Amino acid sequence: xxxxxxxxxxxxxxxxxxxxxxxxxxxxxxxxxxxxxxxxxxxxxxxxxxxxxxxxxxxxxxxxxxxxxxxxxxxxxxxxxxxxxxxxxxxxxxxxxxxxxxxxxxxxxxxxxxxxxxxxxxxxxxxxxxxxxxxxxxxxxxxxxxxxxxxxxxxxxxxxxxxxxxxxxxxxxxxxxxxxxxxxxxxxxxxxxxxxxxxxxxxxxxxxxx
Amino acid sequence: xxxxxxxxxxxxxxxxxxxxxxxxxxxxxxxxxxxxxxxxxxxxxxxxxxxxxxxxxxxxxxxxxxxxxxxxxxxxxxxxxxxxxxxxxxxxxxxxxxxxxxxxxxxxxxxxxxxxxxxxxxxxxxxxxxxxxxxxxxxxxxxxxxxxxxxxxxxxxxxxxxxxxxxxxxxxxxxxxxxxxxxxxxxxxxxxxxxxxxxxxxxxxxxxxxxxxxxxxxxxxxxxxxxxxxxxxxxxxxxxxxxxxxxxxxxxxxxxxxxxxxxxxxxxxxxxxxxxxxxxxxxxxxxxxxxxxxxxxxxxxxxxxxxxxxxxxxxxxxxxxxxxxxxxxxxxxxxxxxxxxxxxxxxxxxxxxxxxxxxxxxxxxxxxxxxxxxxxxxxxxxxxxxxxxxxxxxxxxxxxxxxxxxxxxxxxxxxxxxxxxxxxxxxxxxxxxxxxxxxxxxxxxxxxxxxxxxxxxxxxxxxxxxxxxxxxxxxxxxxxxxxxxxxxxxxxxxxxxxxxxxxxxxxxxxxxxxxxxxxxxxxxxxxxxxxxxxxxxxxxxxx
Numbered sequence: 144x145x146x147x148x149x150x151x152x153x154x155x156x157x158x159x160x161x162x163x164x165x166x167x168x169x170x171x172x173x174x175x176x177x178x179x180x181x182x183x184x185x186x187x188x189x190x191x192x193x194x195x196x197x198x199x200x201x202x203x204x205x206x207x208x209x210x211x212x213x214x215x216x217x218x219x220x221x222x223x224x225x226x227x228x229x230x231x232x233x234x235x236x237x238x239x240x241x242x243x244x245x246x247x248x249x250x251x252x253x254x255x256x257x258x259x260x261x262x263x264x265x266x267x268x269x270x271x272x273x274x275x276x277x278x279x280x281x282x283x284x285x286x287x288x289x290x291x292x293x294x295x296x297x298x299x300x301x302x303x304x305x306x307x308x309x310x311x312x313x314x315x316x317x318x319x320x321x322x323x324x325x326x327x328x329x330x331x332x333x334x335x336x337x338x339x340x341x342x343x344x345x346x347x348x349x350x351x352x353x
Numbered sequence: 354x355x356x357x358x359x360x361x362x363x364x365x366x367x368x369x370x371x372x373x374x375x376x377x378x379x380x381x382x383x384x385x386x387x388x389x390x391x392x393x394x395x396x397x398x399x400x401x402x403x404x405x406x407x408x409x410x411x412x413x414x415x416x417x418x419x420x421x422x423x424x425x426x427x428x429x430x431x432x433x434x435x436x437x438x439x440x441x442x443x444x445x446x447x448x449x450x451x452x453x454x455x456x457x458x459x460x461x462x463x464x465x466x467x468x469x470x471x472x473x474x475x476x477x478x479x480x481x482x483x484x485x486x487x488x489x490x491x492x493x494x495x496x497x498x499x500x501x502x503x504x505x506x507x508x509x510x511x512x513x514x515x516x517x518x519x520x521x522x523x524x525x526x527x528x529x530x531x532x533x534x535x536x537x538x539x540x541x542x543x544x545x546x547x548x549x550x551x552x553x554x555x556x557x558x559x560x561x562x563x564x565x566x567x568x569x570x571x572x573x574x575x576x577x578x579x580x581x582x583x584x585x586x587x588x589x590x591x592x593x594x595x596x597x598x599x600x601x602x603x604x605x606x607x608x609x610x611x612x613x614x615x616x617x618x619x620x621x622x623x624x625x626x627x628x629x630x631x632x633x634x635x636x637x638x639x640x641x642x643x644x645x646x647x648x649x650x651x652x653x654x655x656x657x658x659x660x661x662x663x664x665x666x667x668x669x670x671x672x673x674x675x676x677x678x679x680x681x682x683x684x685x686x687x688x689x690x691x692x693x694x695x696x697x698x699x700x701x702x703x704x705x706x707x708x709x710x711x712x713x714x715x716x717x718x719x720x721x722x723x724x725x726x727x728x729x730x731x732x733x734x735x736x737x738x739x740x741x742x743x744x745x746x747x748x749x750x751x752x753x754x755x756x757x758x759x760x761x762x763x764x765x766x767x768x769x770x771x772x773x774x775x776x777x778x779x780x781x782x783x784x785x786x787x788x789x790x791x792x793x794x795x796x797x798x799x800x801x802x803x804x805x806x807x808x809x810x811x812x813x814x815x816x817x818x819x820x821x822x823x824x825x826x827x828x829x830x831x832x833x834x835x836x837x838x839x840x841x842x843x844x845x846x847x848x849x850x851x852x853x854x855x856x857x858x859x860x861x862x863x864x865x866x867x868x869x870x871x872x873x874x875x876x877x878x879x880x881x882x883x884x885x886x887x888x889x890x891x892x893x894x895x896x
Contacts, residue, residue, distance in 0.1 A: 331436030335417075349433050
């Protein structure tokens with residue numbers, strides 16, 4: 144079995160679903176939006192999450208999180224003027240946790256079909272209402288063995304500064320690798336090749352990898 | 354596993370572009386530092402069908418985008434440095450492919466062939482291994498003589514001595530770059546491999562008995578290393594005695610042996626005018642080839658006056674000639690009648706396979722050197738020629754190849770004289786008559802380009818004059834690349850060898866010469882050991 148096959152093979156059966164964080168409420172081929180079950184409990188920026196349906200698992204990188212009112216016309220107002228701690232606001236207004244919600248946006252960077260990892264977009268977008276899980280370190284390590292997904296993020300057109308997402312993603316993924324510095328160097332080199340014509344961007348991006 | 358590991362370590366990069374004439378460009382891997390590279394070093398390229406051998410001829414720094422040079426990354430940060438090395442910034446080599454070895458069995462048997470194409474895109478490039486160098490230059494055996502090691506390697510680079518002596522060869526280099534050491538080594542090689550017998554015109558008496566390093570250490574000459582195979586002839590017995598050198602023959606040259614051509618060759622050194630040099634021929638016709646010099650030198654003023662009126666020679670021409678010829682009197686090795694024929698003696702020794710080194714002692718000026726070297730060589734060459742012709746007729750066995758070593762070769766082989774001296778002819782005729790030259794010179798640009806082009810193998814120490822570099826590399830493929838290698842040689846113990854006797858140009862660190870160990874390796878036996886061996890031989894003989 145050659146290295147590539149090993150690399151692309153999903154090594155372990157899917158882990159338990161203890162780290163369920165939300166549910167897909169909006170989906171397109173390149174990204175999806177998930178709603179958190181808990182207010183303010185979105186996965187960290189740049190972290191790897193996954194969702195699954197019958198055709199397989201879809202992996203994505205969290206690129207934005209947003210907490211807002213359920214009703215678009217109803218703005219959140221400040222309530223804590225006479226309170227000592229922020230928690231008191233929620234204690235005094237228990238309805239708030241029902242009126243507000245936290246969503247996070249995920250850039251799709253790969254999928255698993257059968258037993259193989261693929262670092263490109265899946266044939267089908269994420270199913271609506273499918274559950275979203277944060278990935279275990281093992282999964283992160285396995286997925287980031289190949290850095291082919293970086294080009295998807297580098298070229299993504301999103302509202303958040305892309306380089307911040309790349310930096311956060313790689314810093315996050317490096318924790319899953321035994322030699323995190325070697326991983327970052329490898330990723331840095333990959334970026335250096337992609338950004339060969341934009342040295343300034345590369346320079347600033349490299350500063351975000353540490 | 355270990356070998357795989359070391360293979361990995363020597364990997365340099367991949368071929369990215371290039372051509373056969375200019376050489377291929379190799380992008381260095383990120384882990385390989387340009388500072389570890391050196392021009393002249395060997396690399397092996399694994400092409401799709403052939404394995405190529407080449408030489409690094411240039412090292413350069415490249416960036417992926419010109420803007421990198423304007424806004425350089427912060428290399429002081431080790432992380433950034435690690436990332437950008439090999440990607441944004443990288444080193445590049447220019448490698449001149451010189452030989453190929455095919456992958457199939459037939460090609461392997463055939464051995465390395467000159468490269469006629471380049472490796473495919475992105476072929477892997479490695480530093481040549483010891484084994485690669487051995488495949489190319491062969492191991493030391495009864496024909497091949499170990500002359501040095503490639504840069505930064507332990508492998509021996511060997512010179513095929515029988516091939517080497519088939520052509521005239523040259524040793525070049527600036528003064529003090531080790532020409533004499535190199536020549537001494539080559540002479541040992543020829544002697545050791547019995548490929549040829551040498552006649553050395555040893556201007557500064559440094560090959561025969563002993564020489565000196567620049568630091569003043571004494572090193573053994575050929576006679577000390579191989580007493581039974583080397584004979585020292587001398588022109589200056591007293592100097593030899595002072596240096597406690599035991600000489601075999603004292604050379605004396607009779608006036609009758611000097612021919613008008615010899616004088617013409619000395620025109621510059623004796624300060625003769627064109628007209629007076631021509632007069633010599635007139636005098637030779639008048640008094641005969643063998644007597645003219647003695648007669649002219651012994652002439653008193655009246656005889657002289659009669660002579661010039663009889664032969665219609667201009668008075669000033671005659672005076673100029675007389676003054677010039679008087680100079681010859683200071684050479685005590687010139688005698689009116691030589692008791693024995695020096696040429697004959699030299700030939701006797703050479704026939705017996707004994708190498709002859711002619712020391713000049715105090716006569717180390719150009720006049721004596723040119724006169725004697727040319728005079729003796731002309732006669733020896735004539736004998737060899739005669740022998741070669743007889744051999745063609747089936748009368749005699751071919752004579753042993755002779756290599757004549759001359760120093761300051763540009764004095765003999767400059768465009769003005771090369772057609773007149775015997776050396777010019779020997780260089781042109783090549784091995785037809787079994788006589789070749791080993792020319793040693795520090796100013797190769799002074800040598801006639803026709804002669805330079807006829808030299809088979811050139812061994813060149815550091816040269817930095819543009820004209821010298823051009824002259825040495827005339828007609829060599831990859832000239833401009835080799836030029837950069839040549840001008841970057843170290844001043845000591847390094848030389849570039851290229852031409853007939855080596856499959857591809859190679860920069861070597863010259864073999865050690867001068868230590869007890871080096872003498873032993875060259876076949877020198879200490880007195881005690883020699884005695885032991887002789888005793889054993891005698892025992893064997895009588896047993």
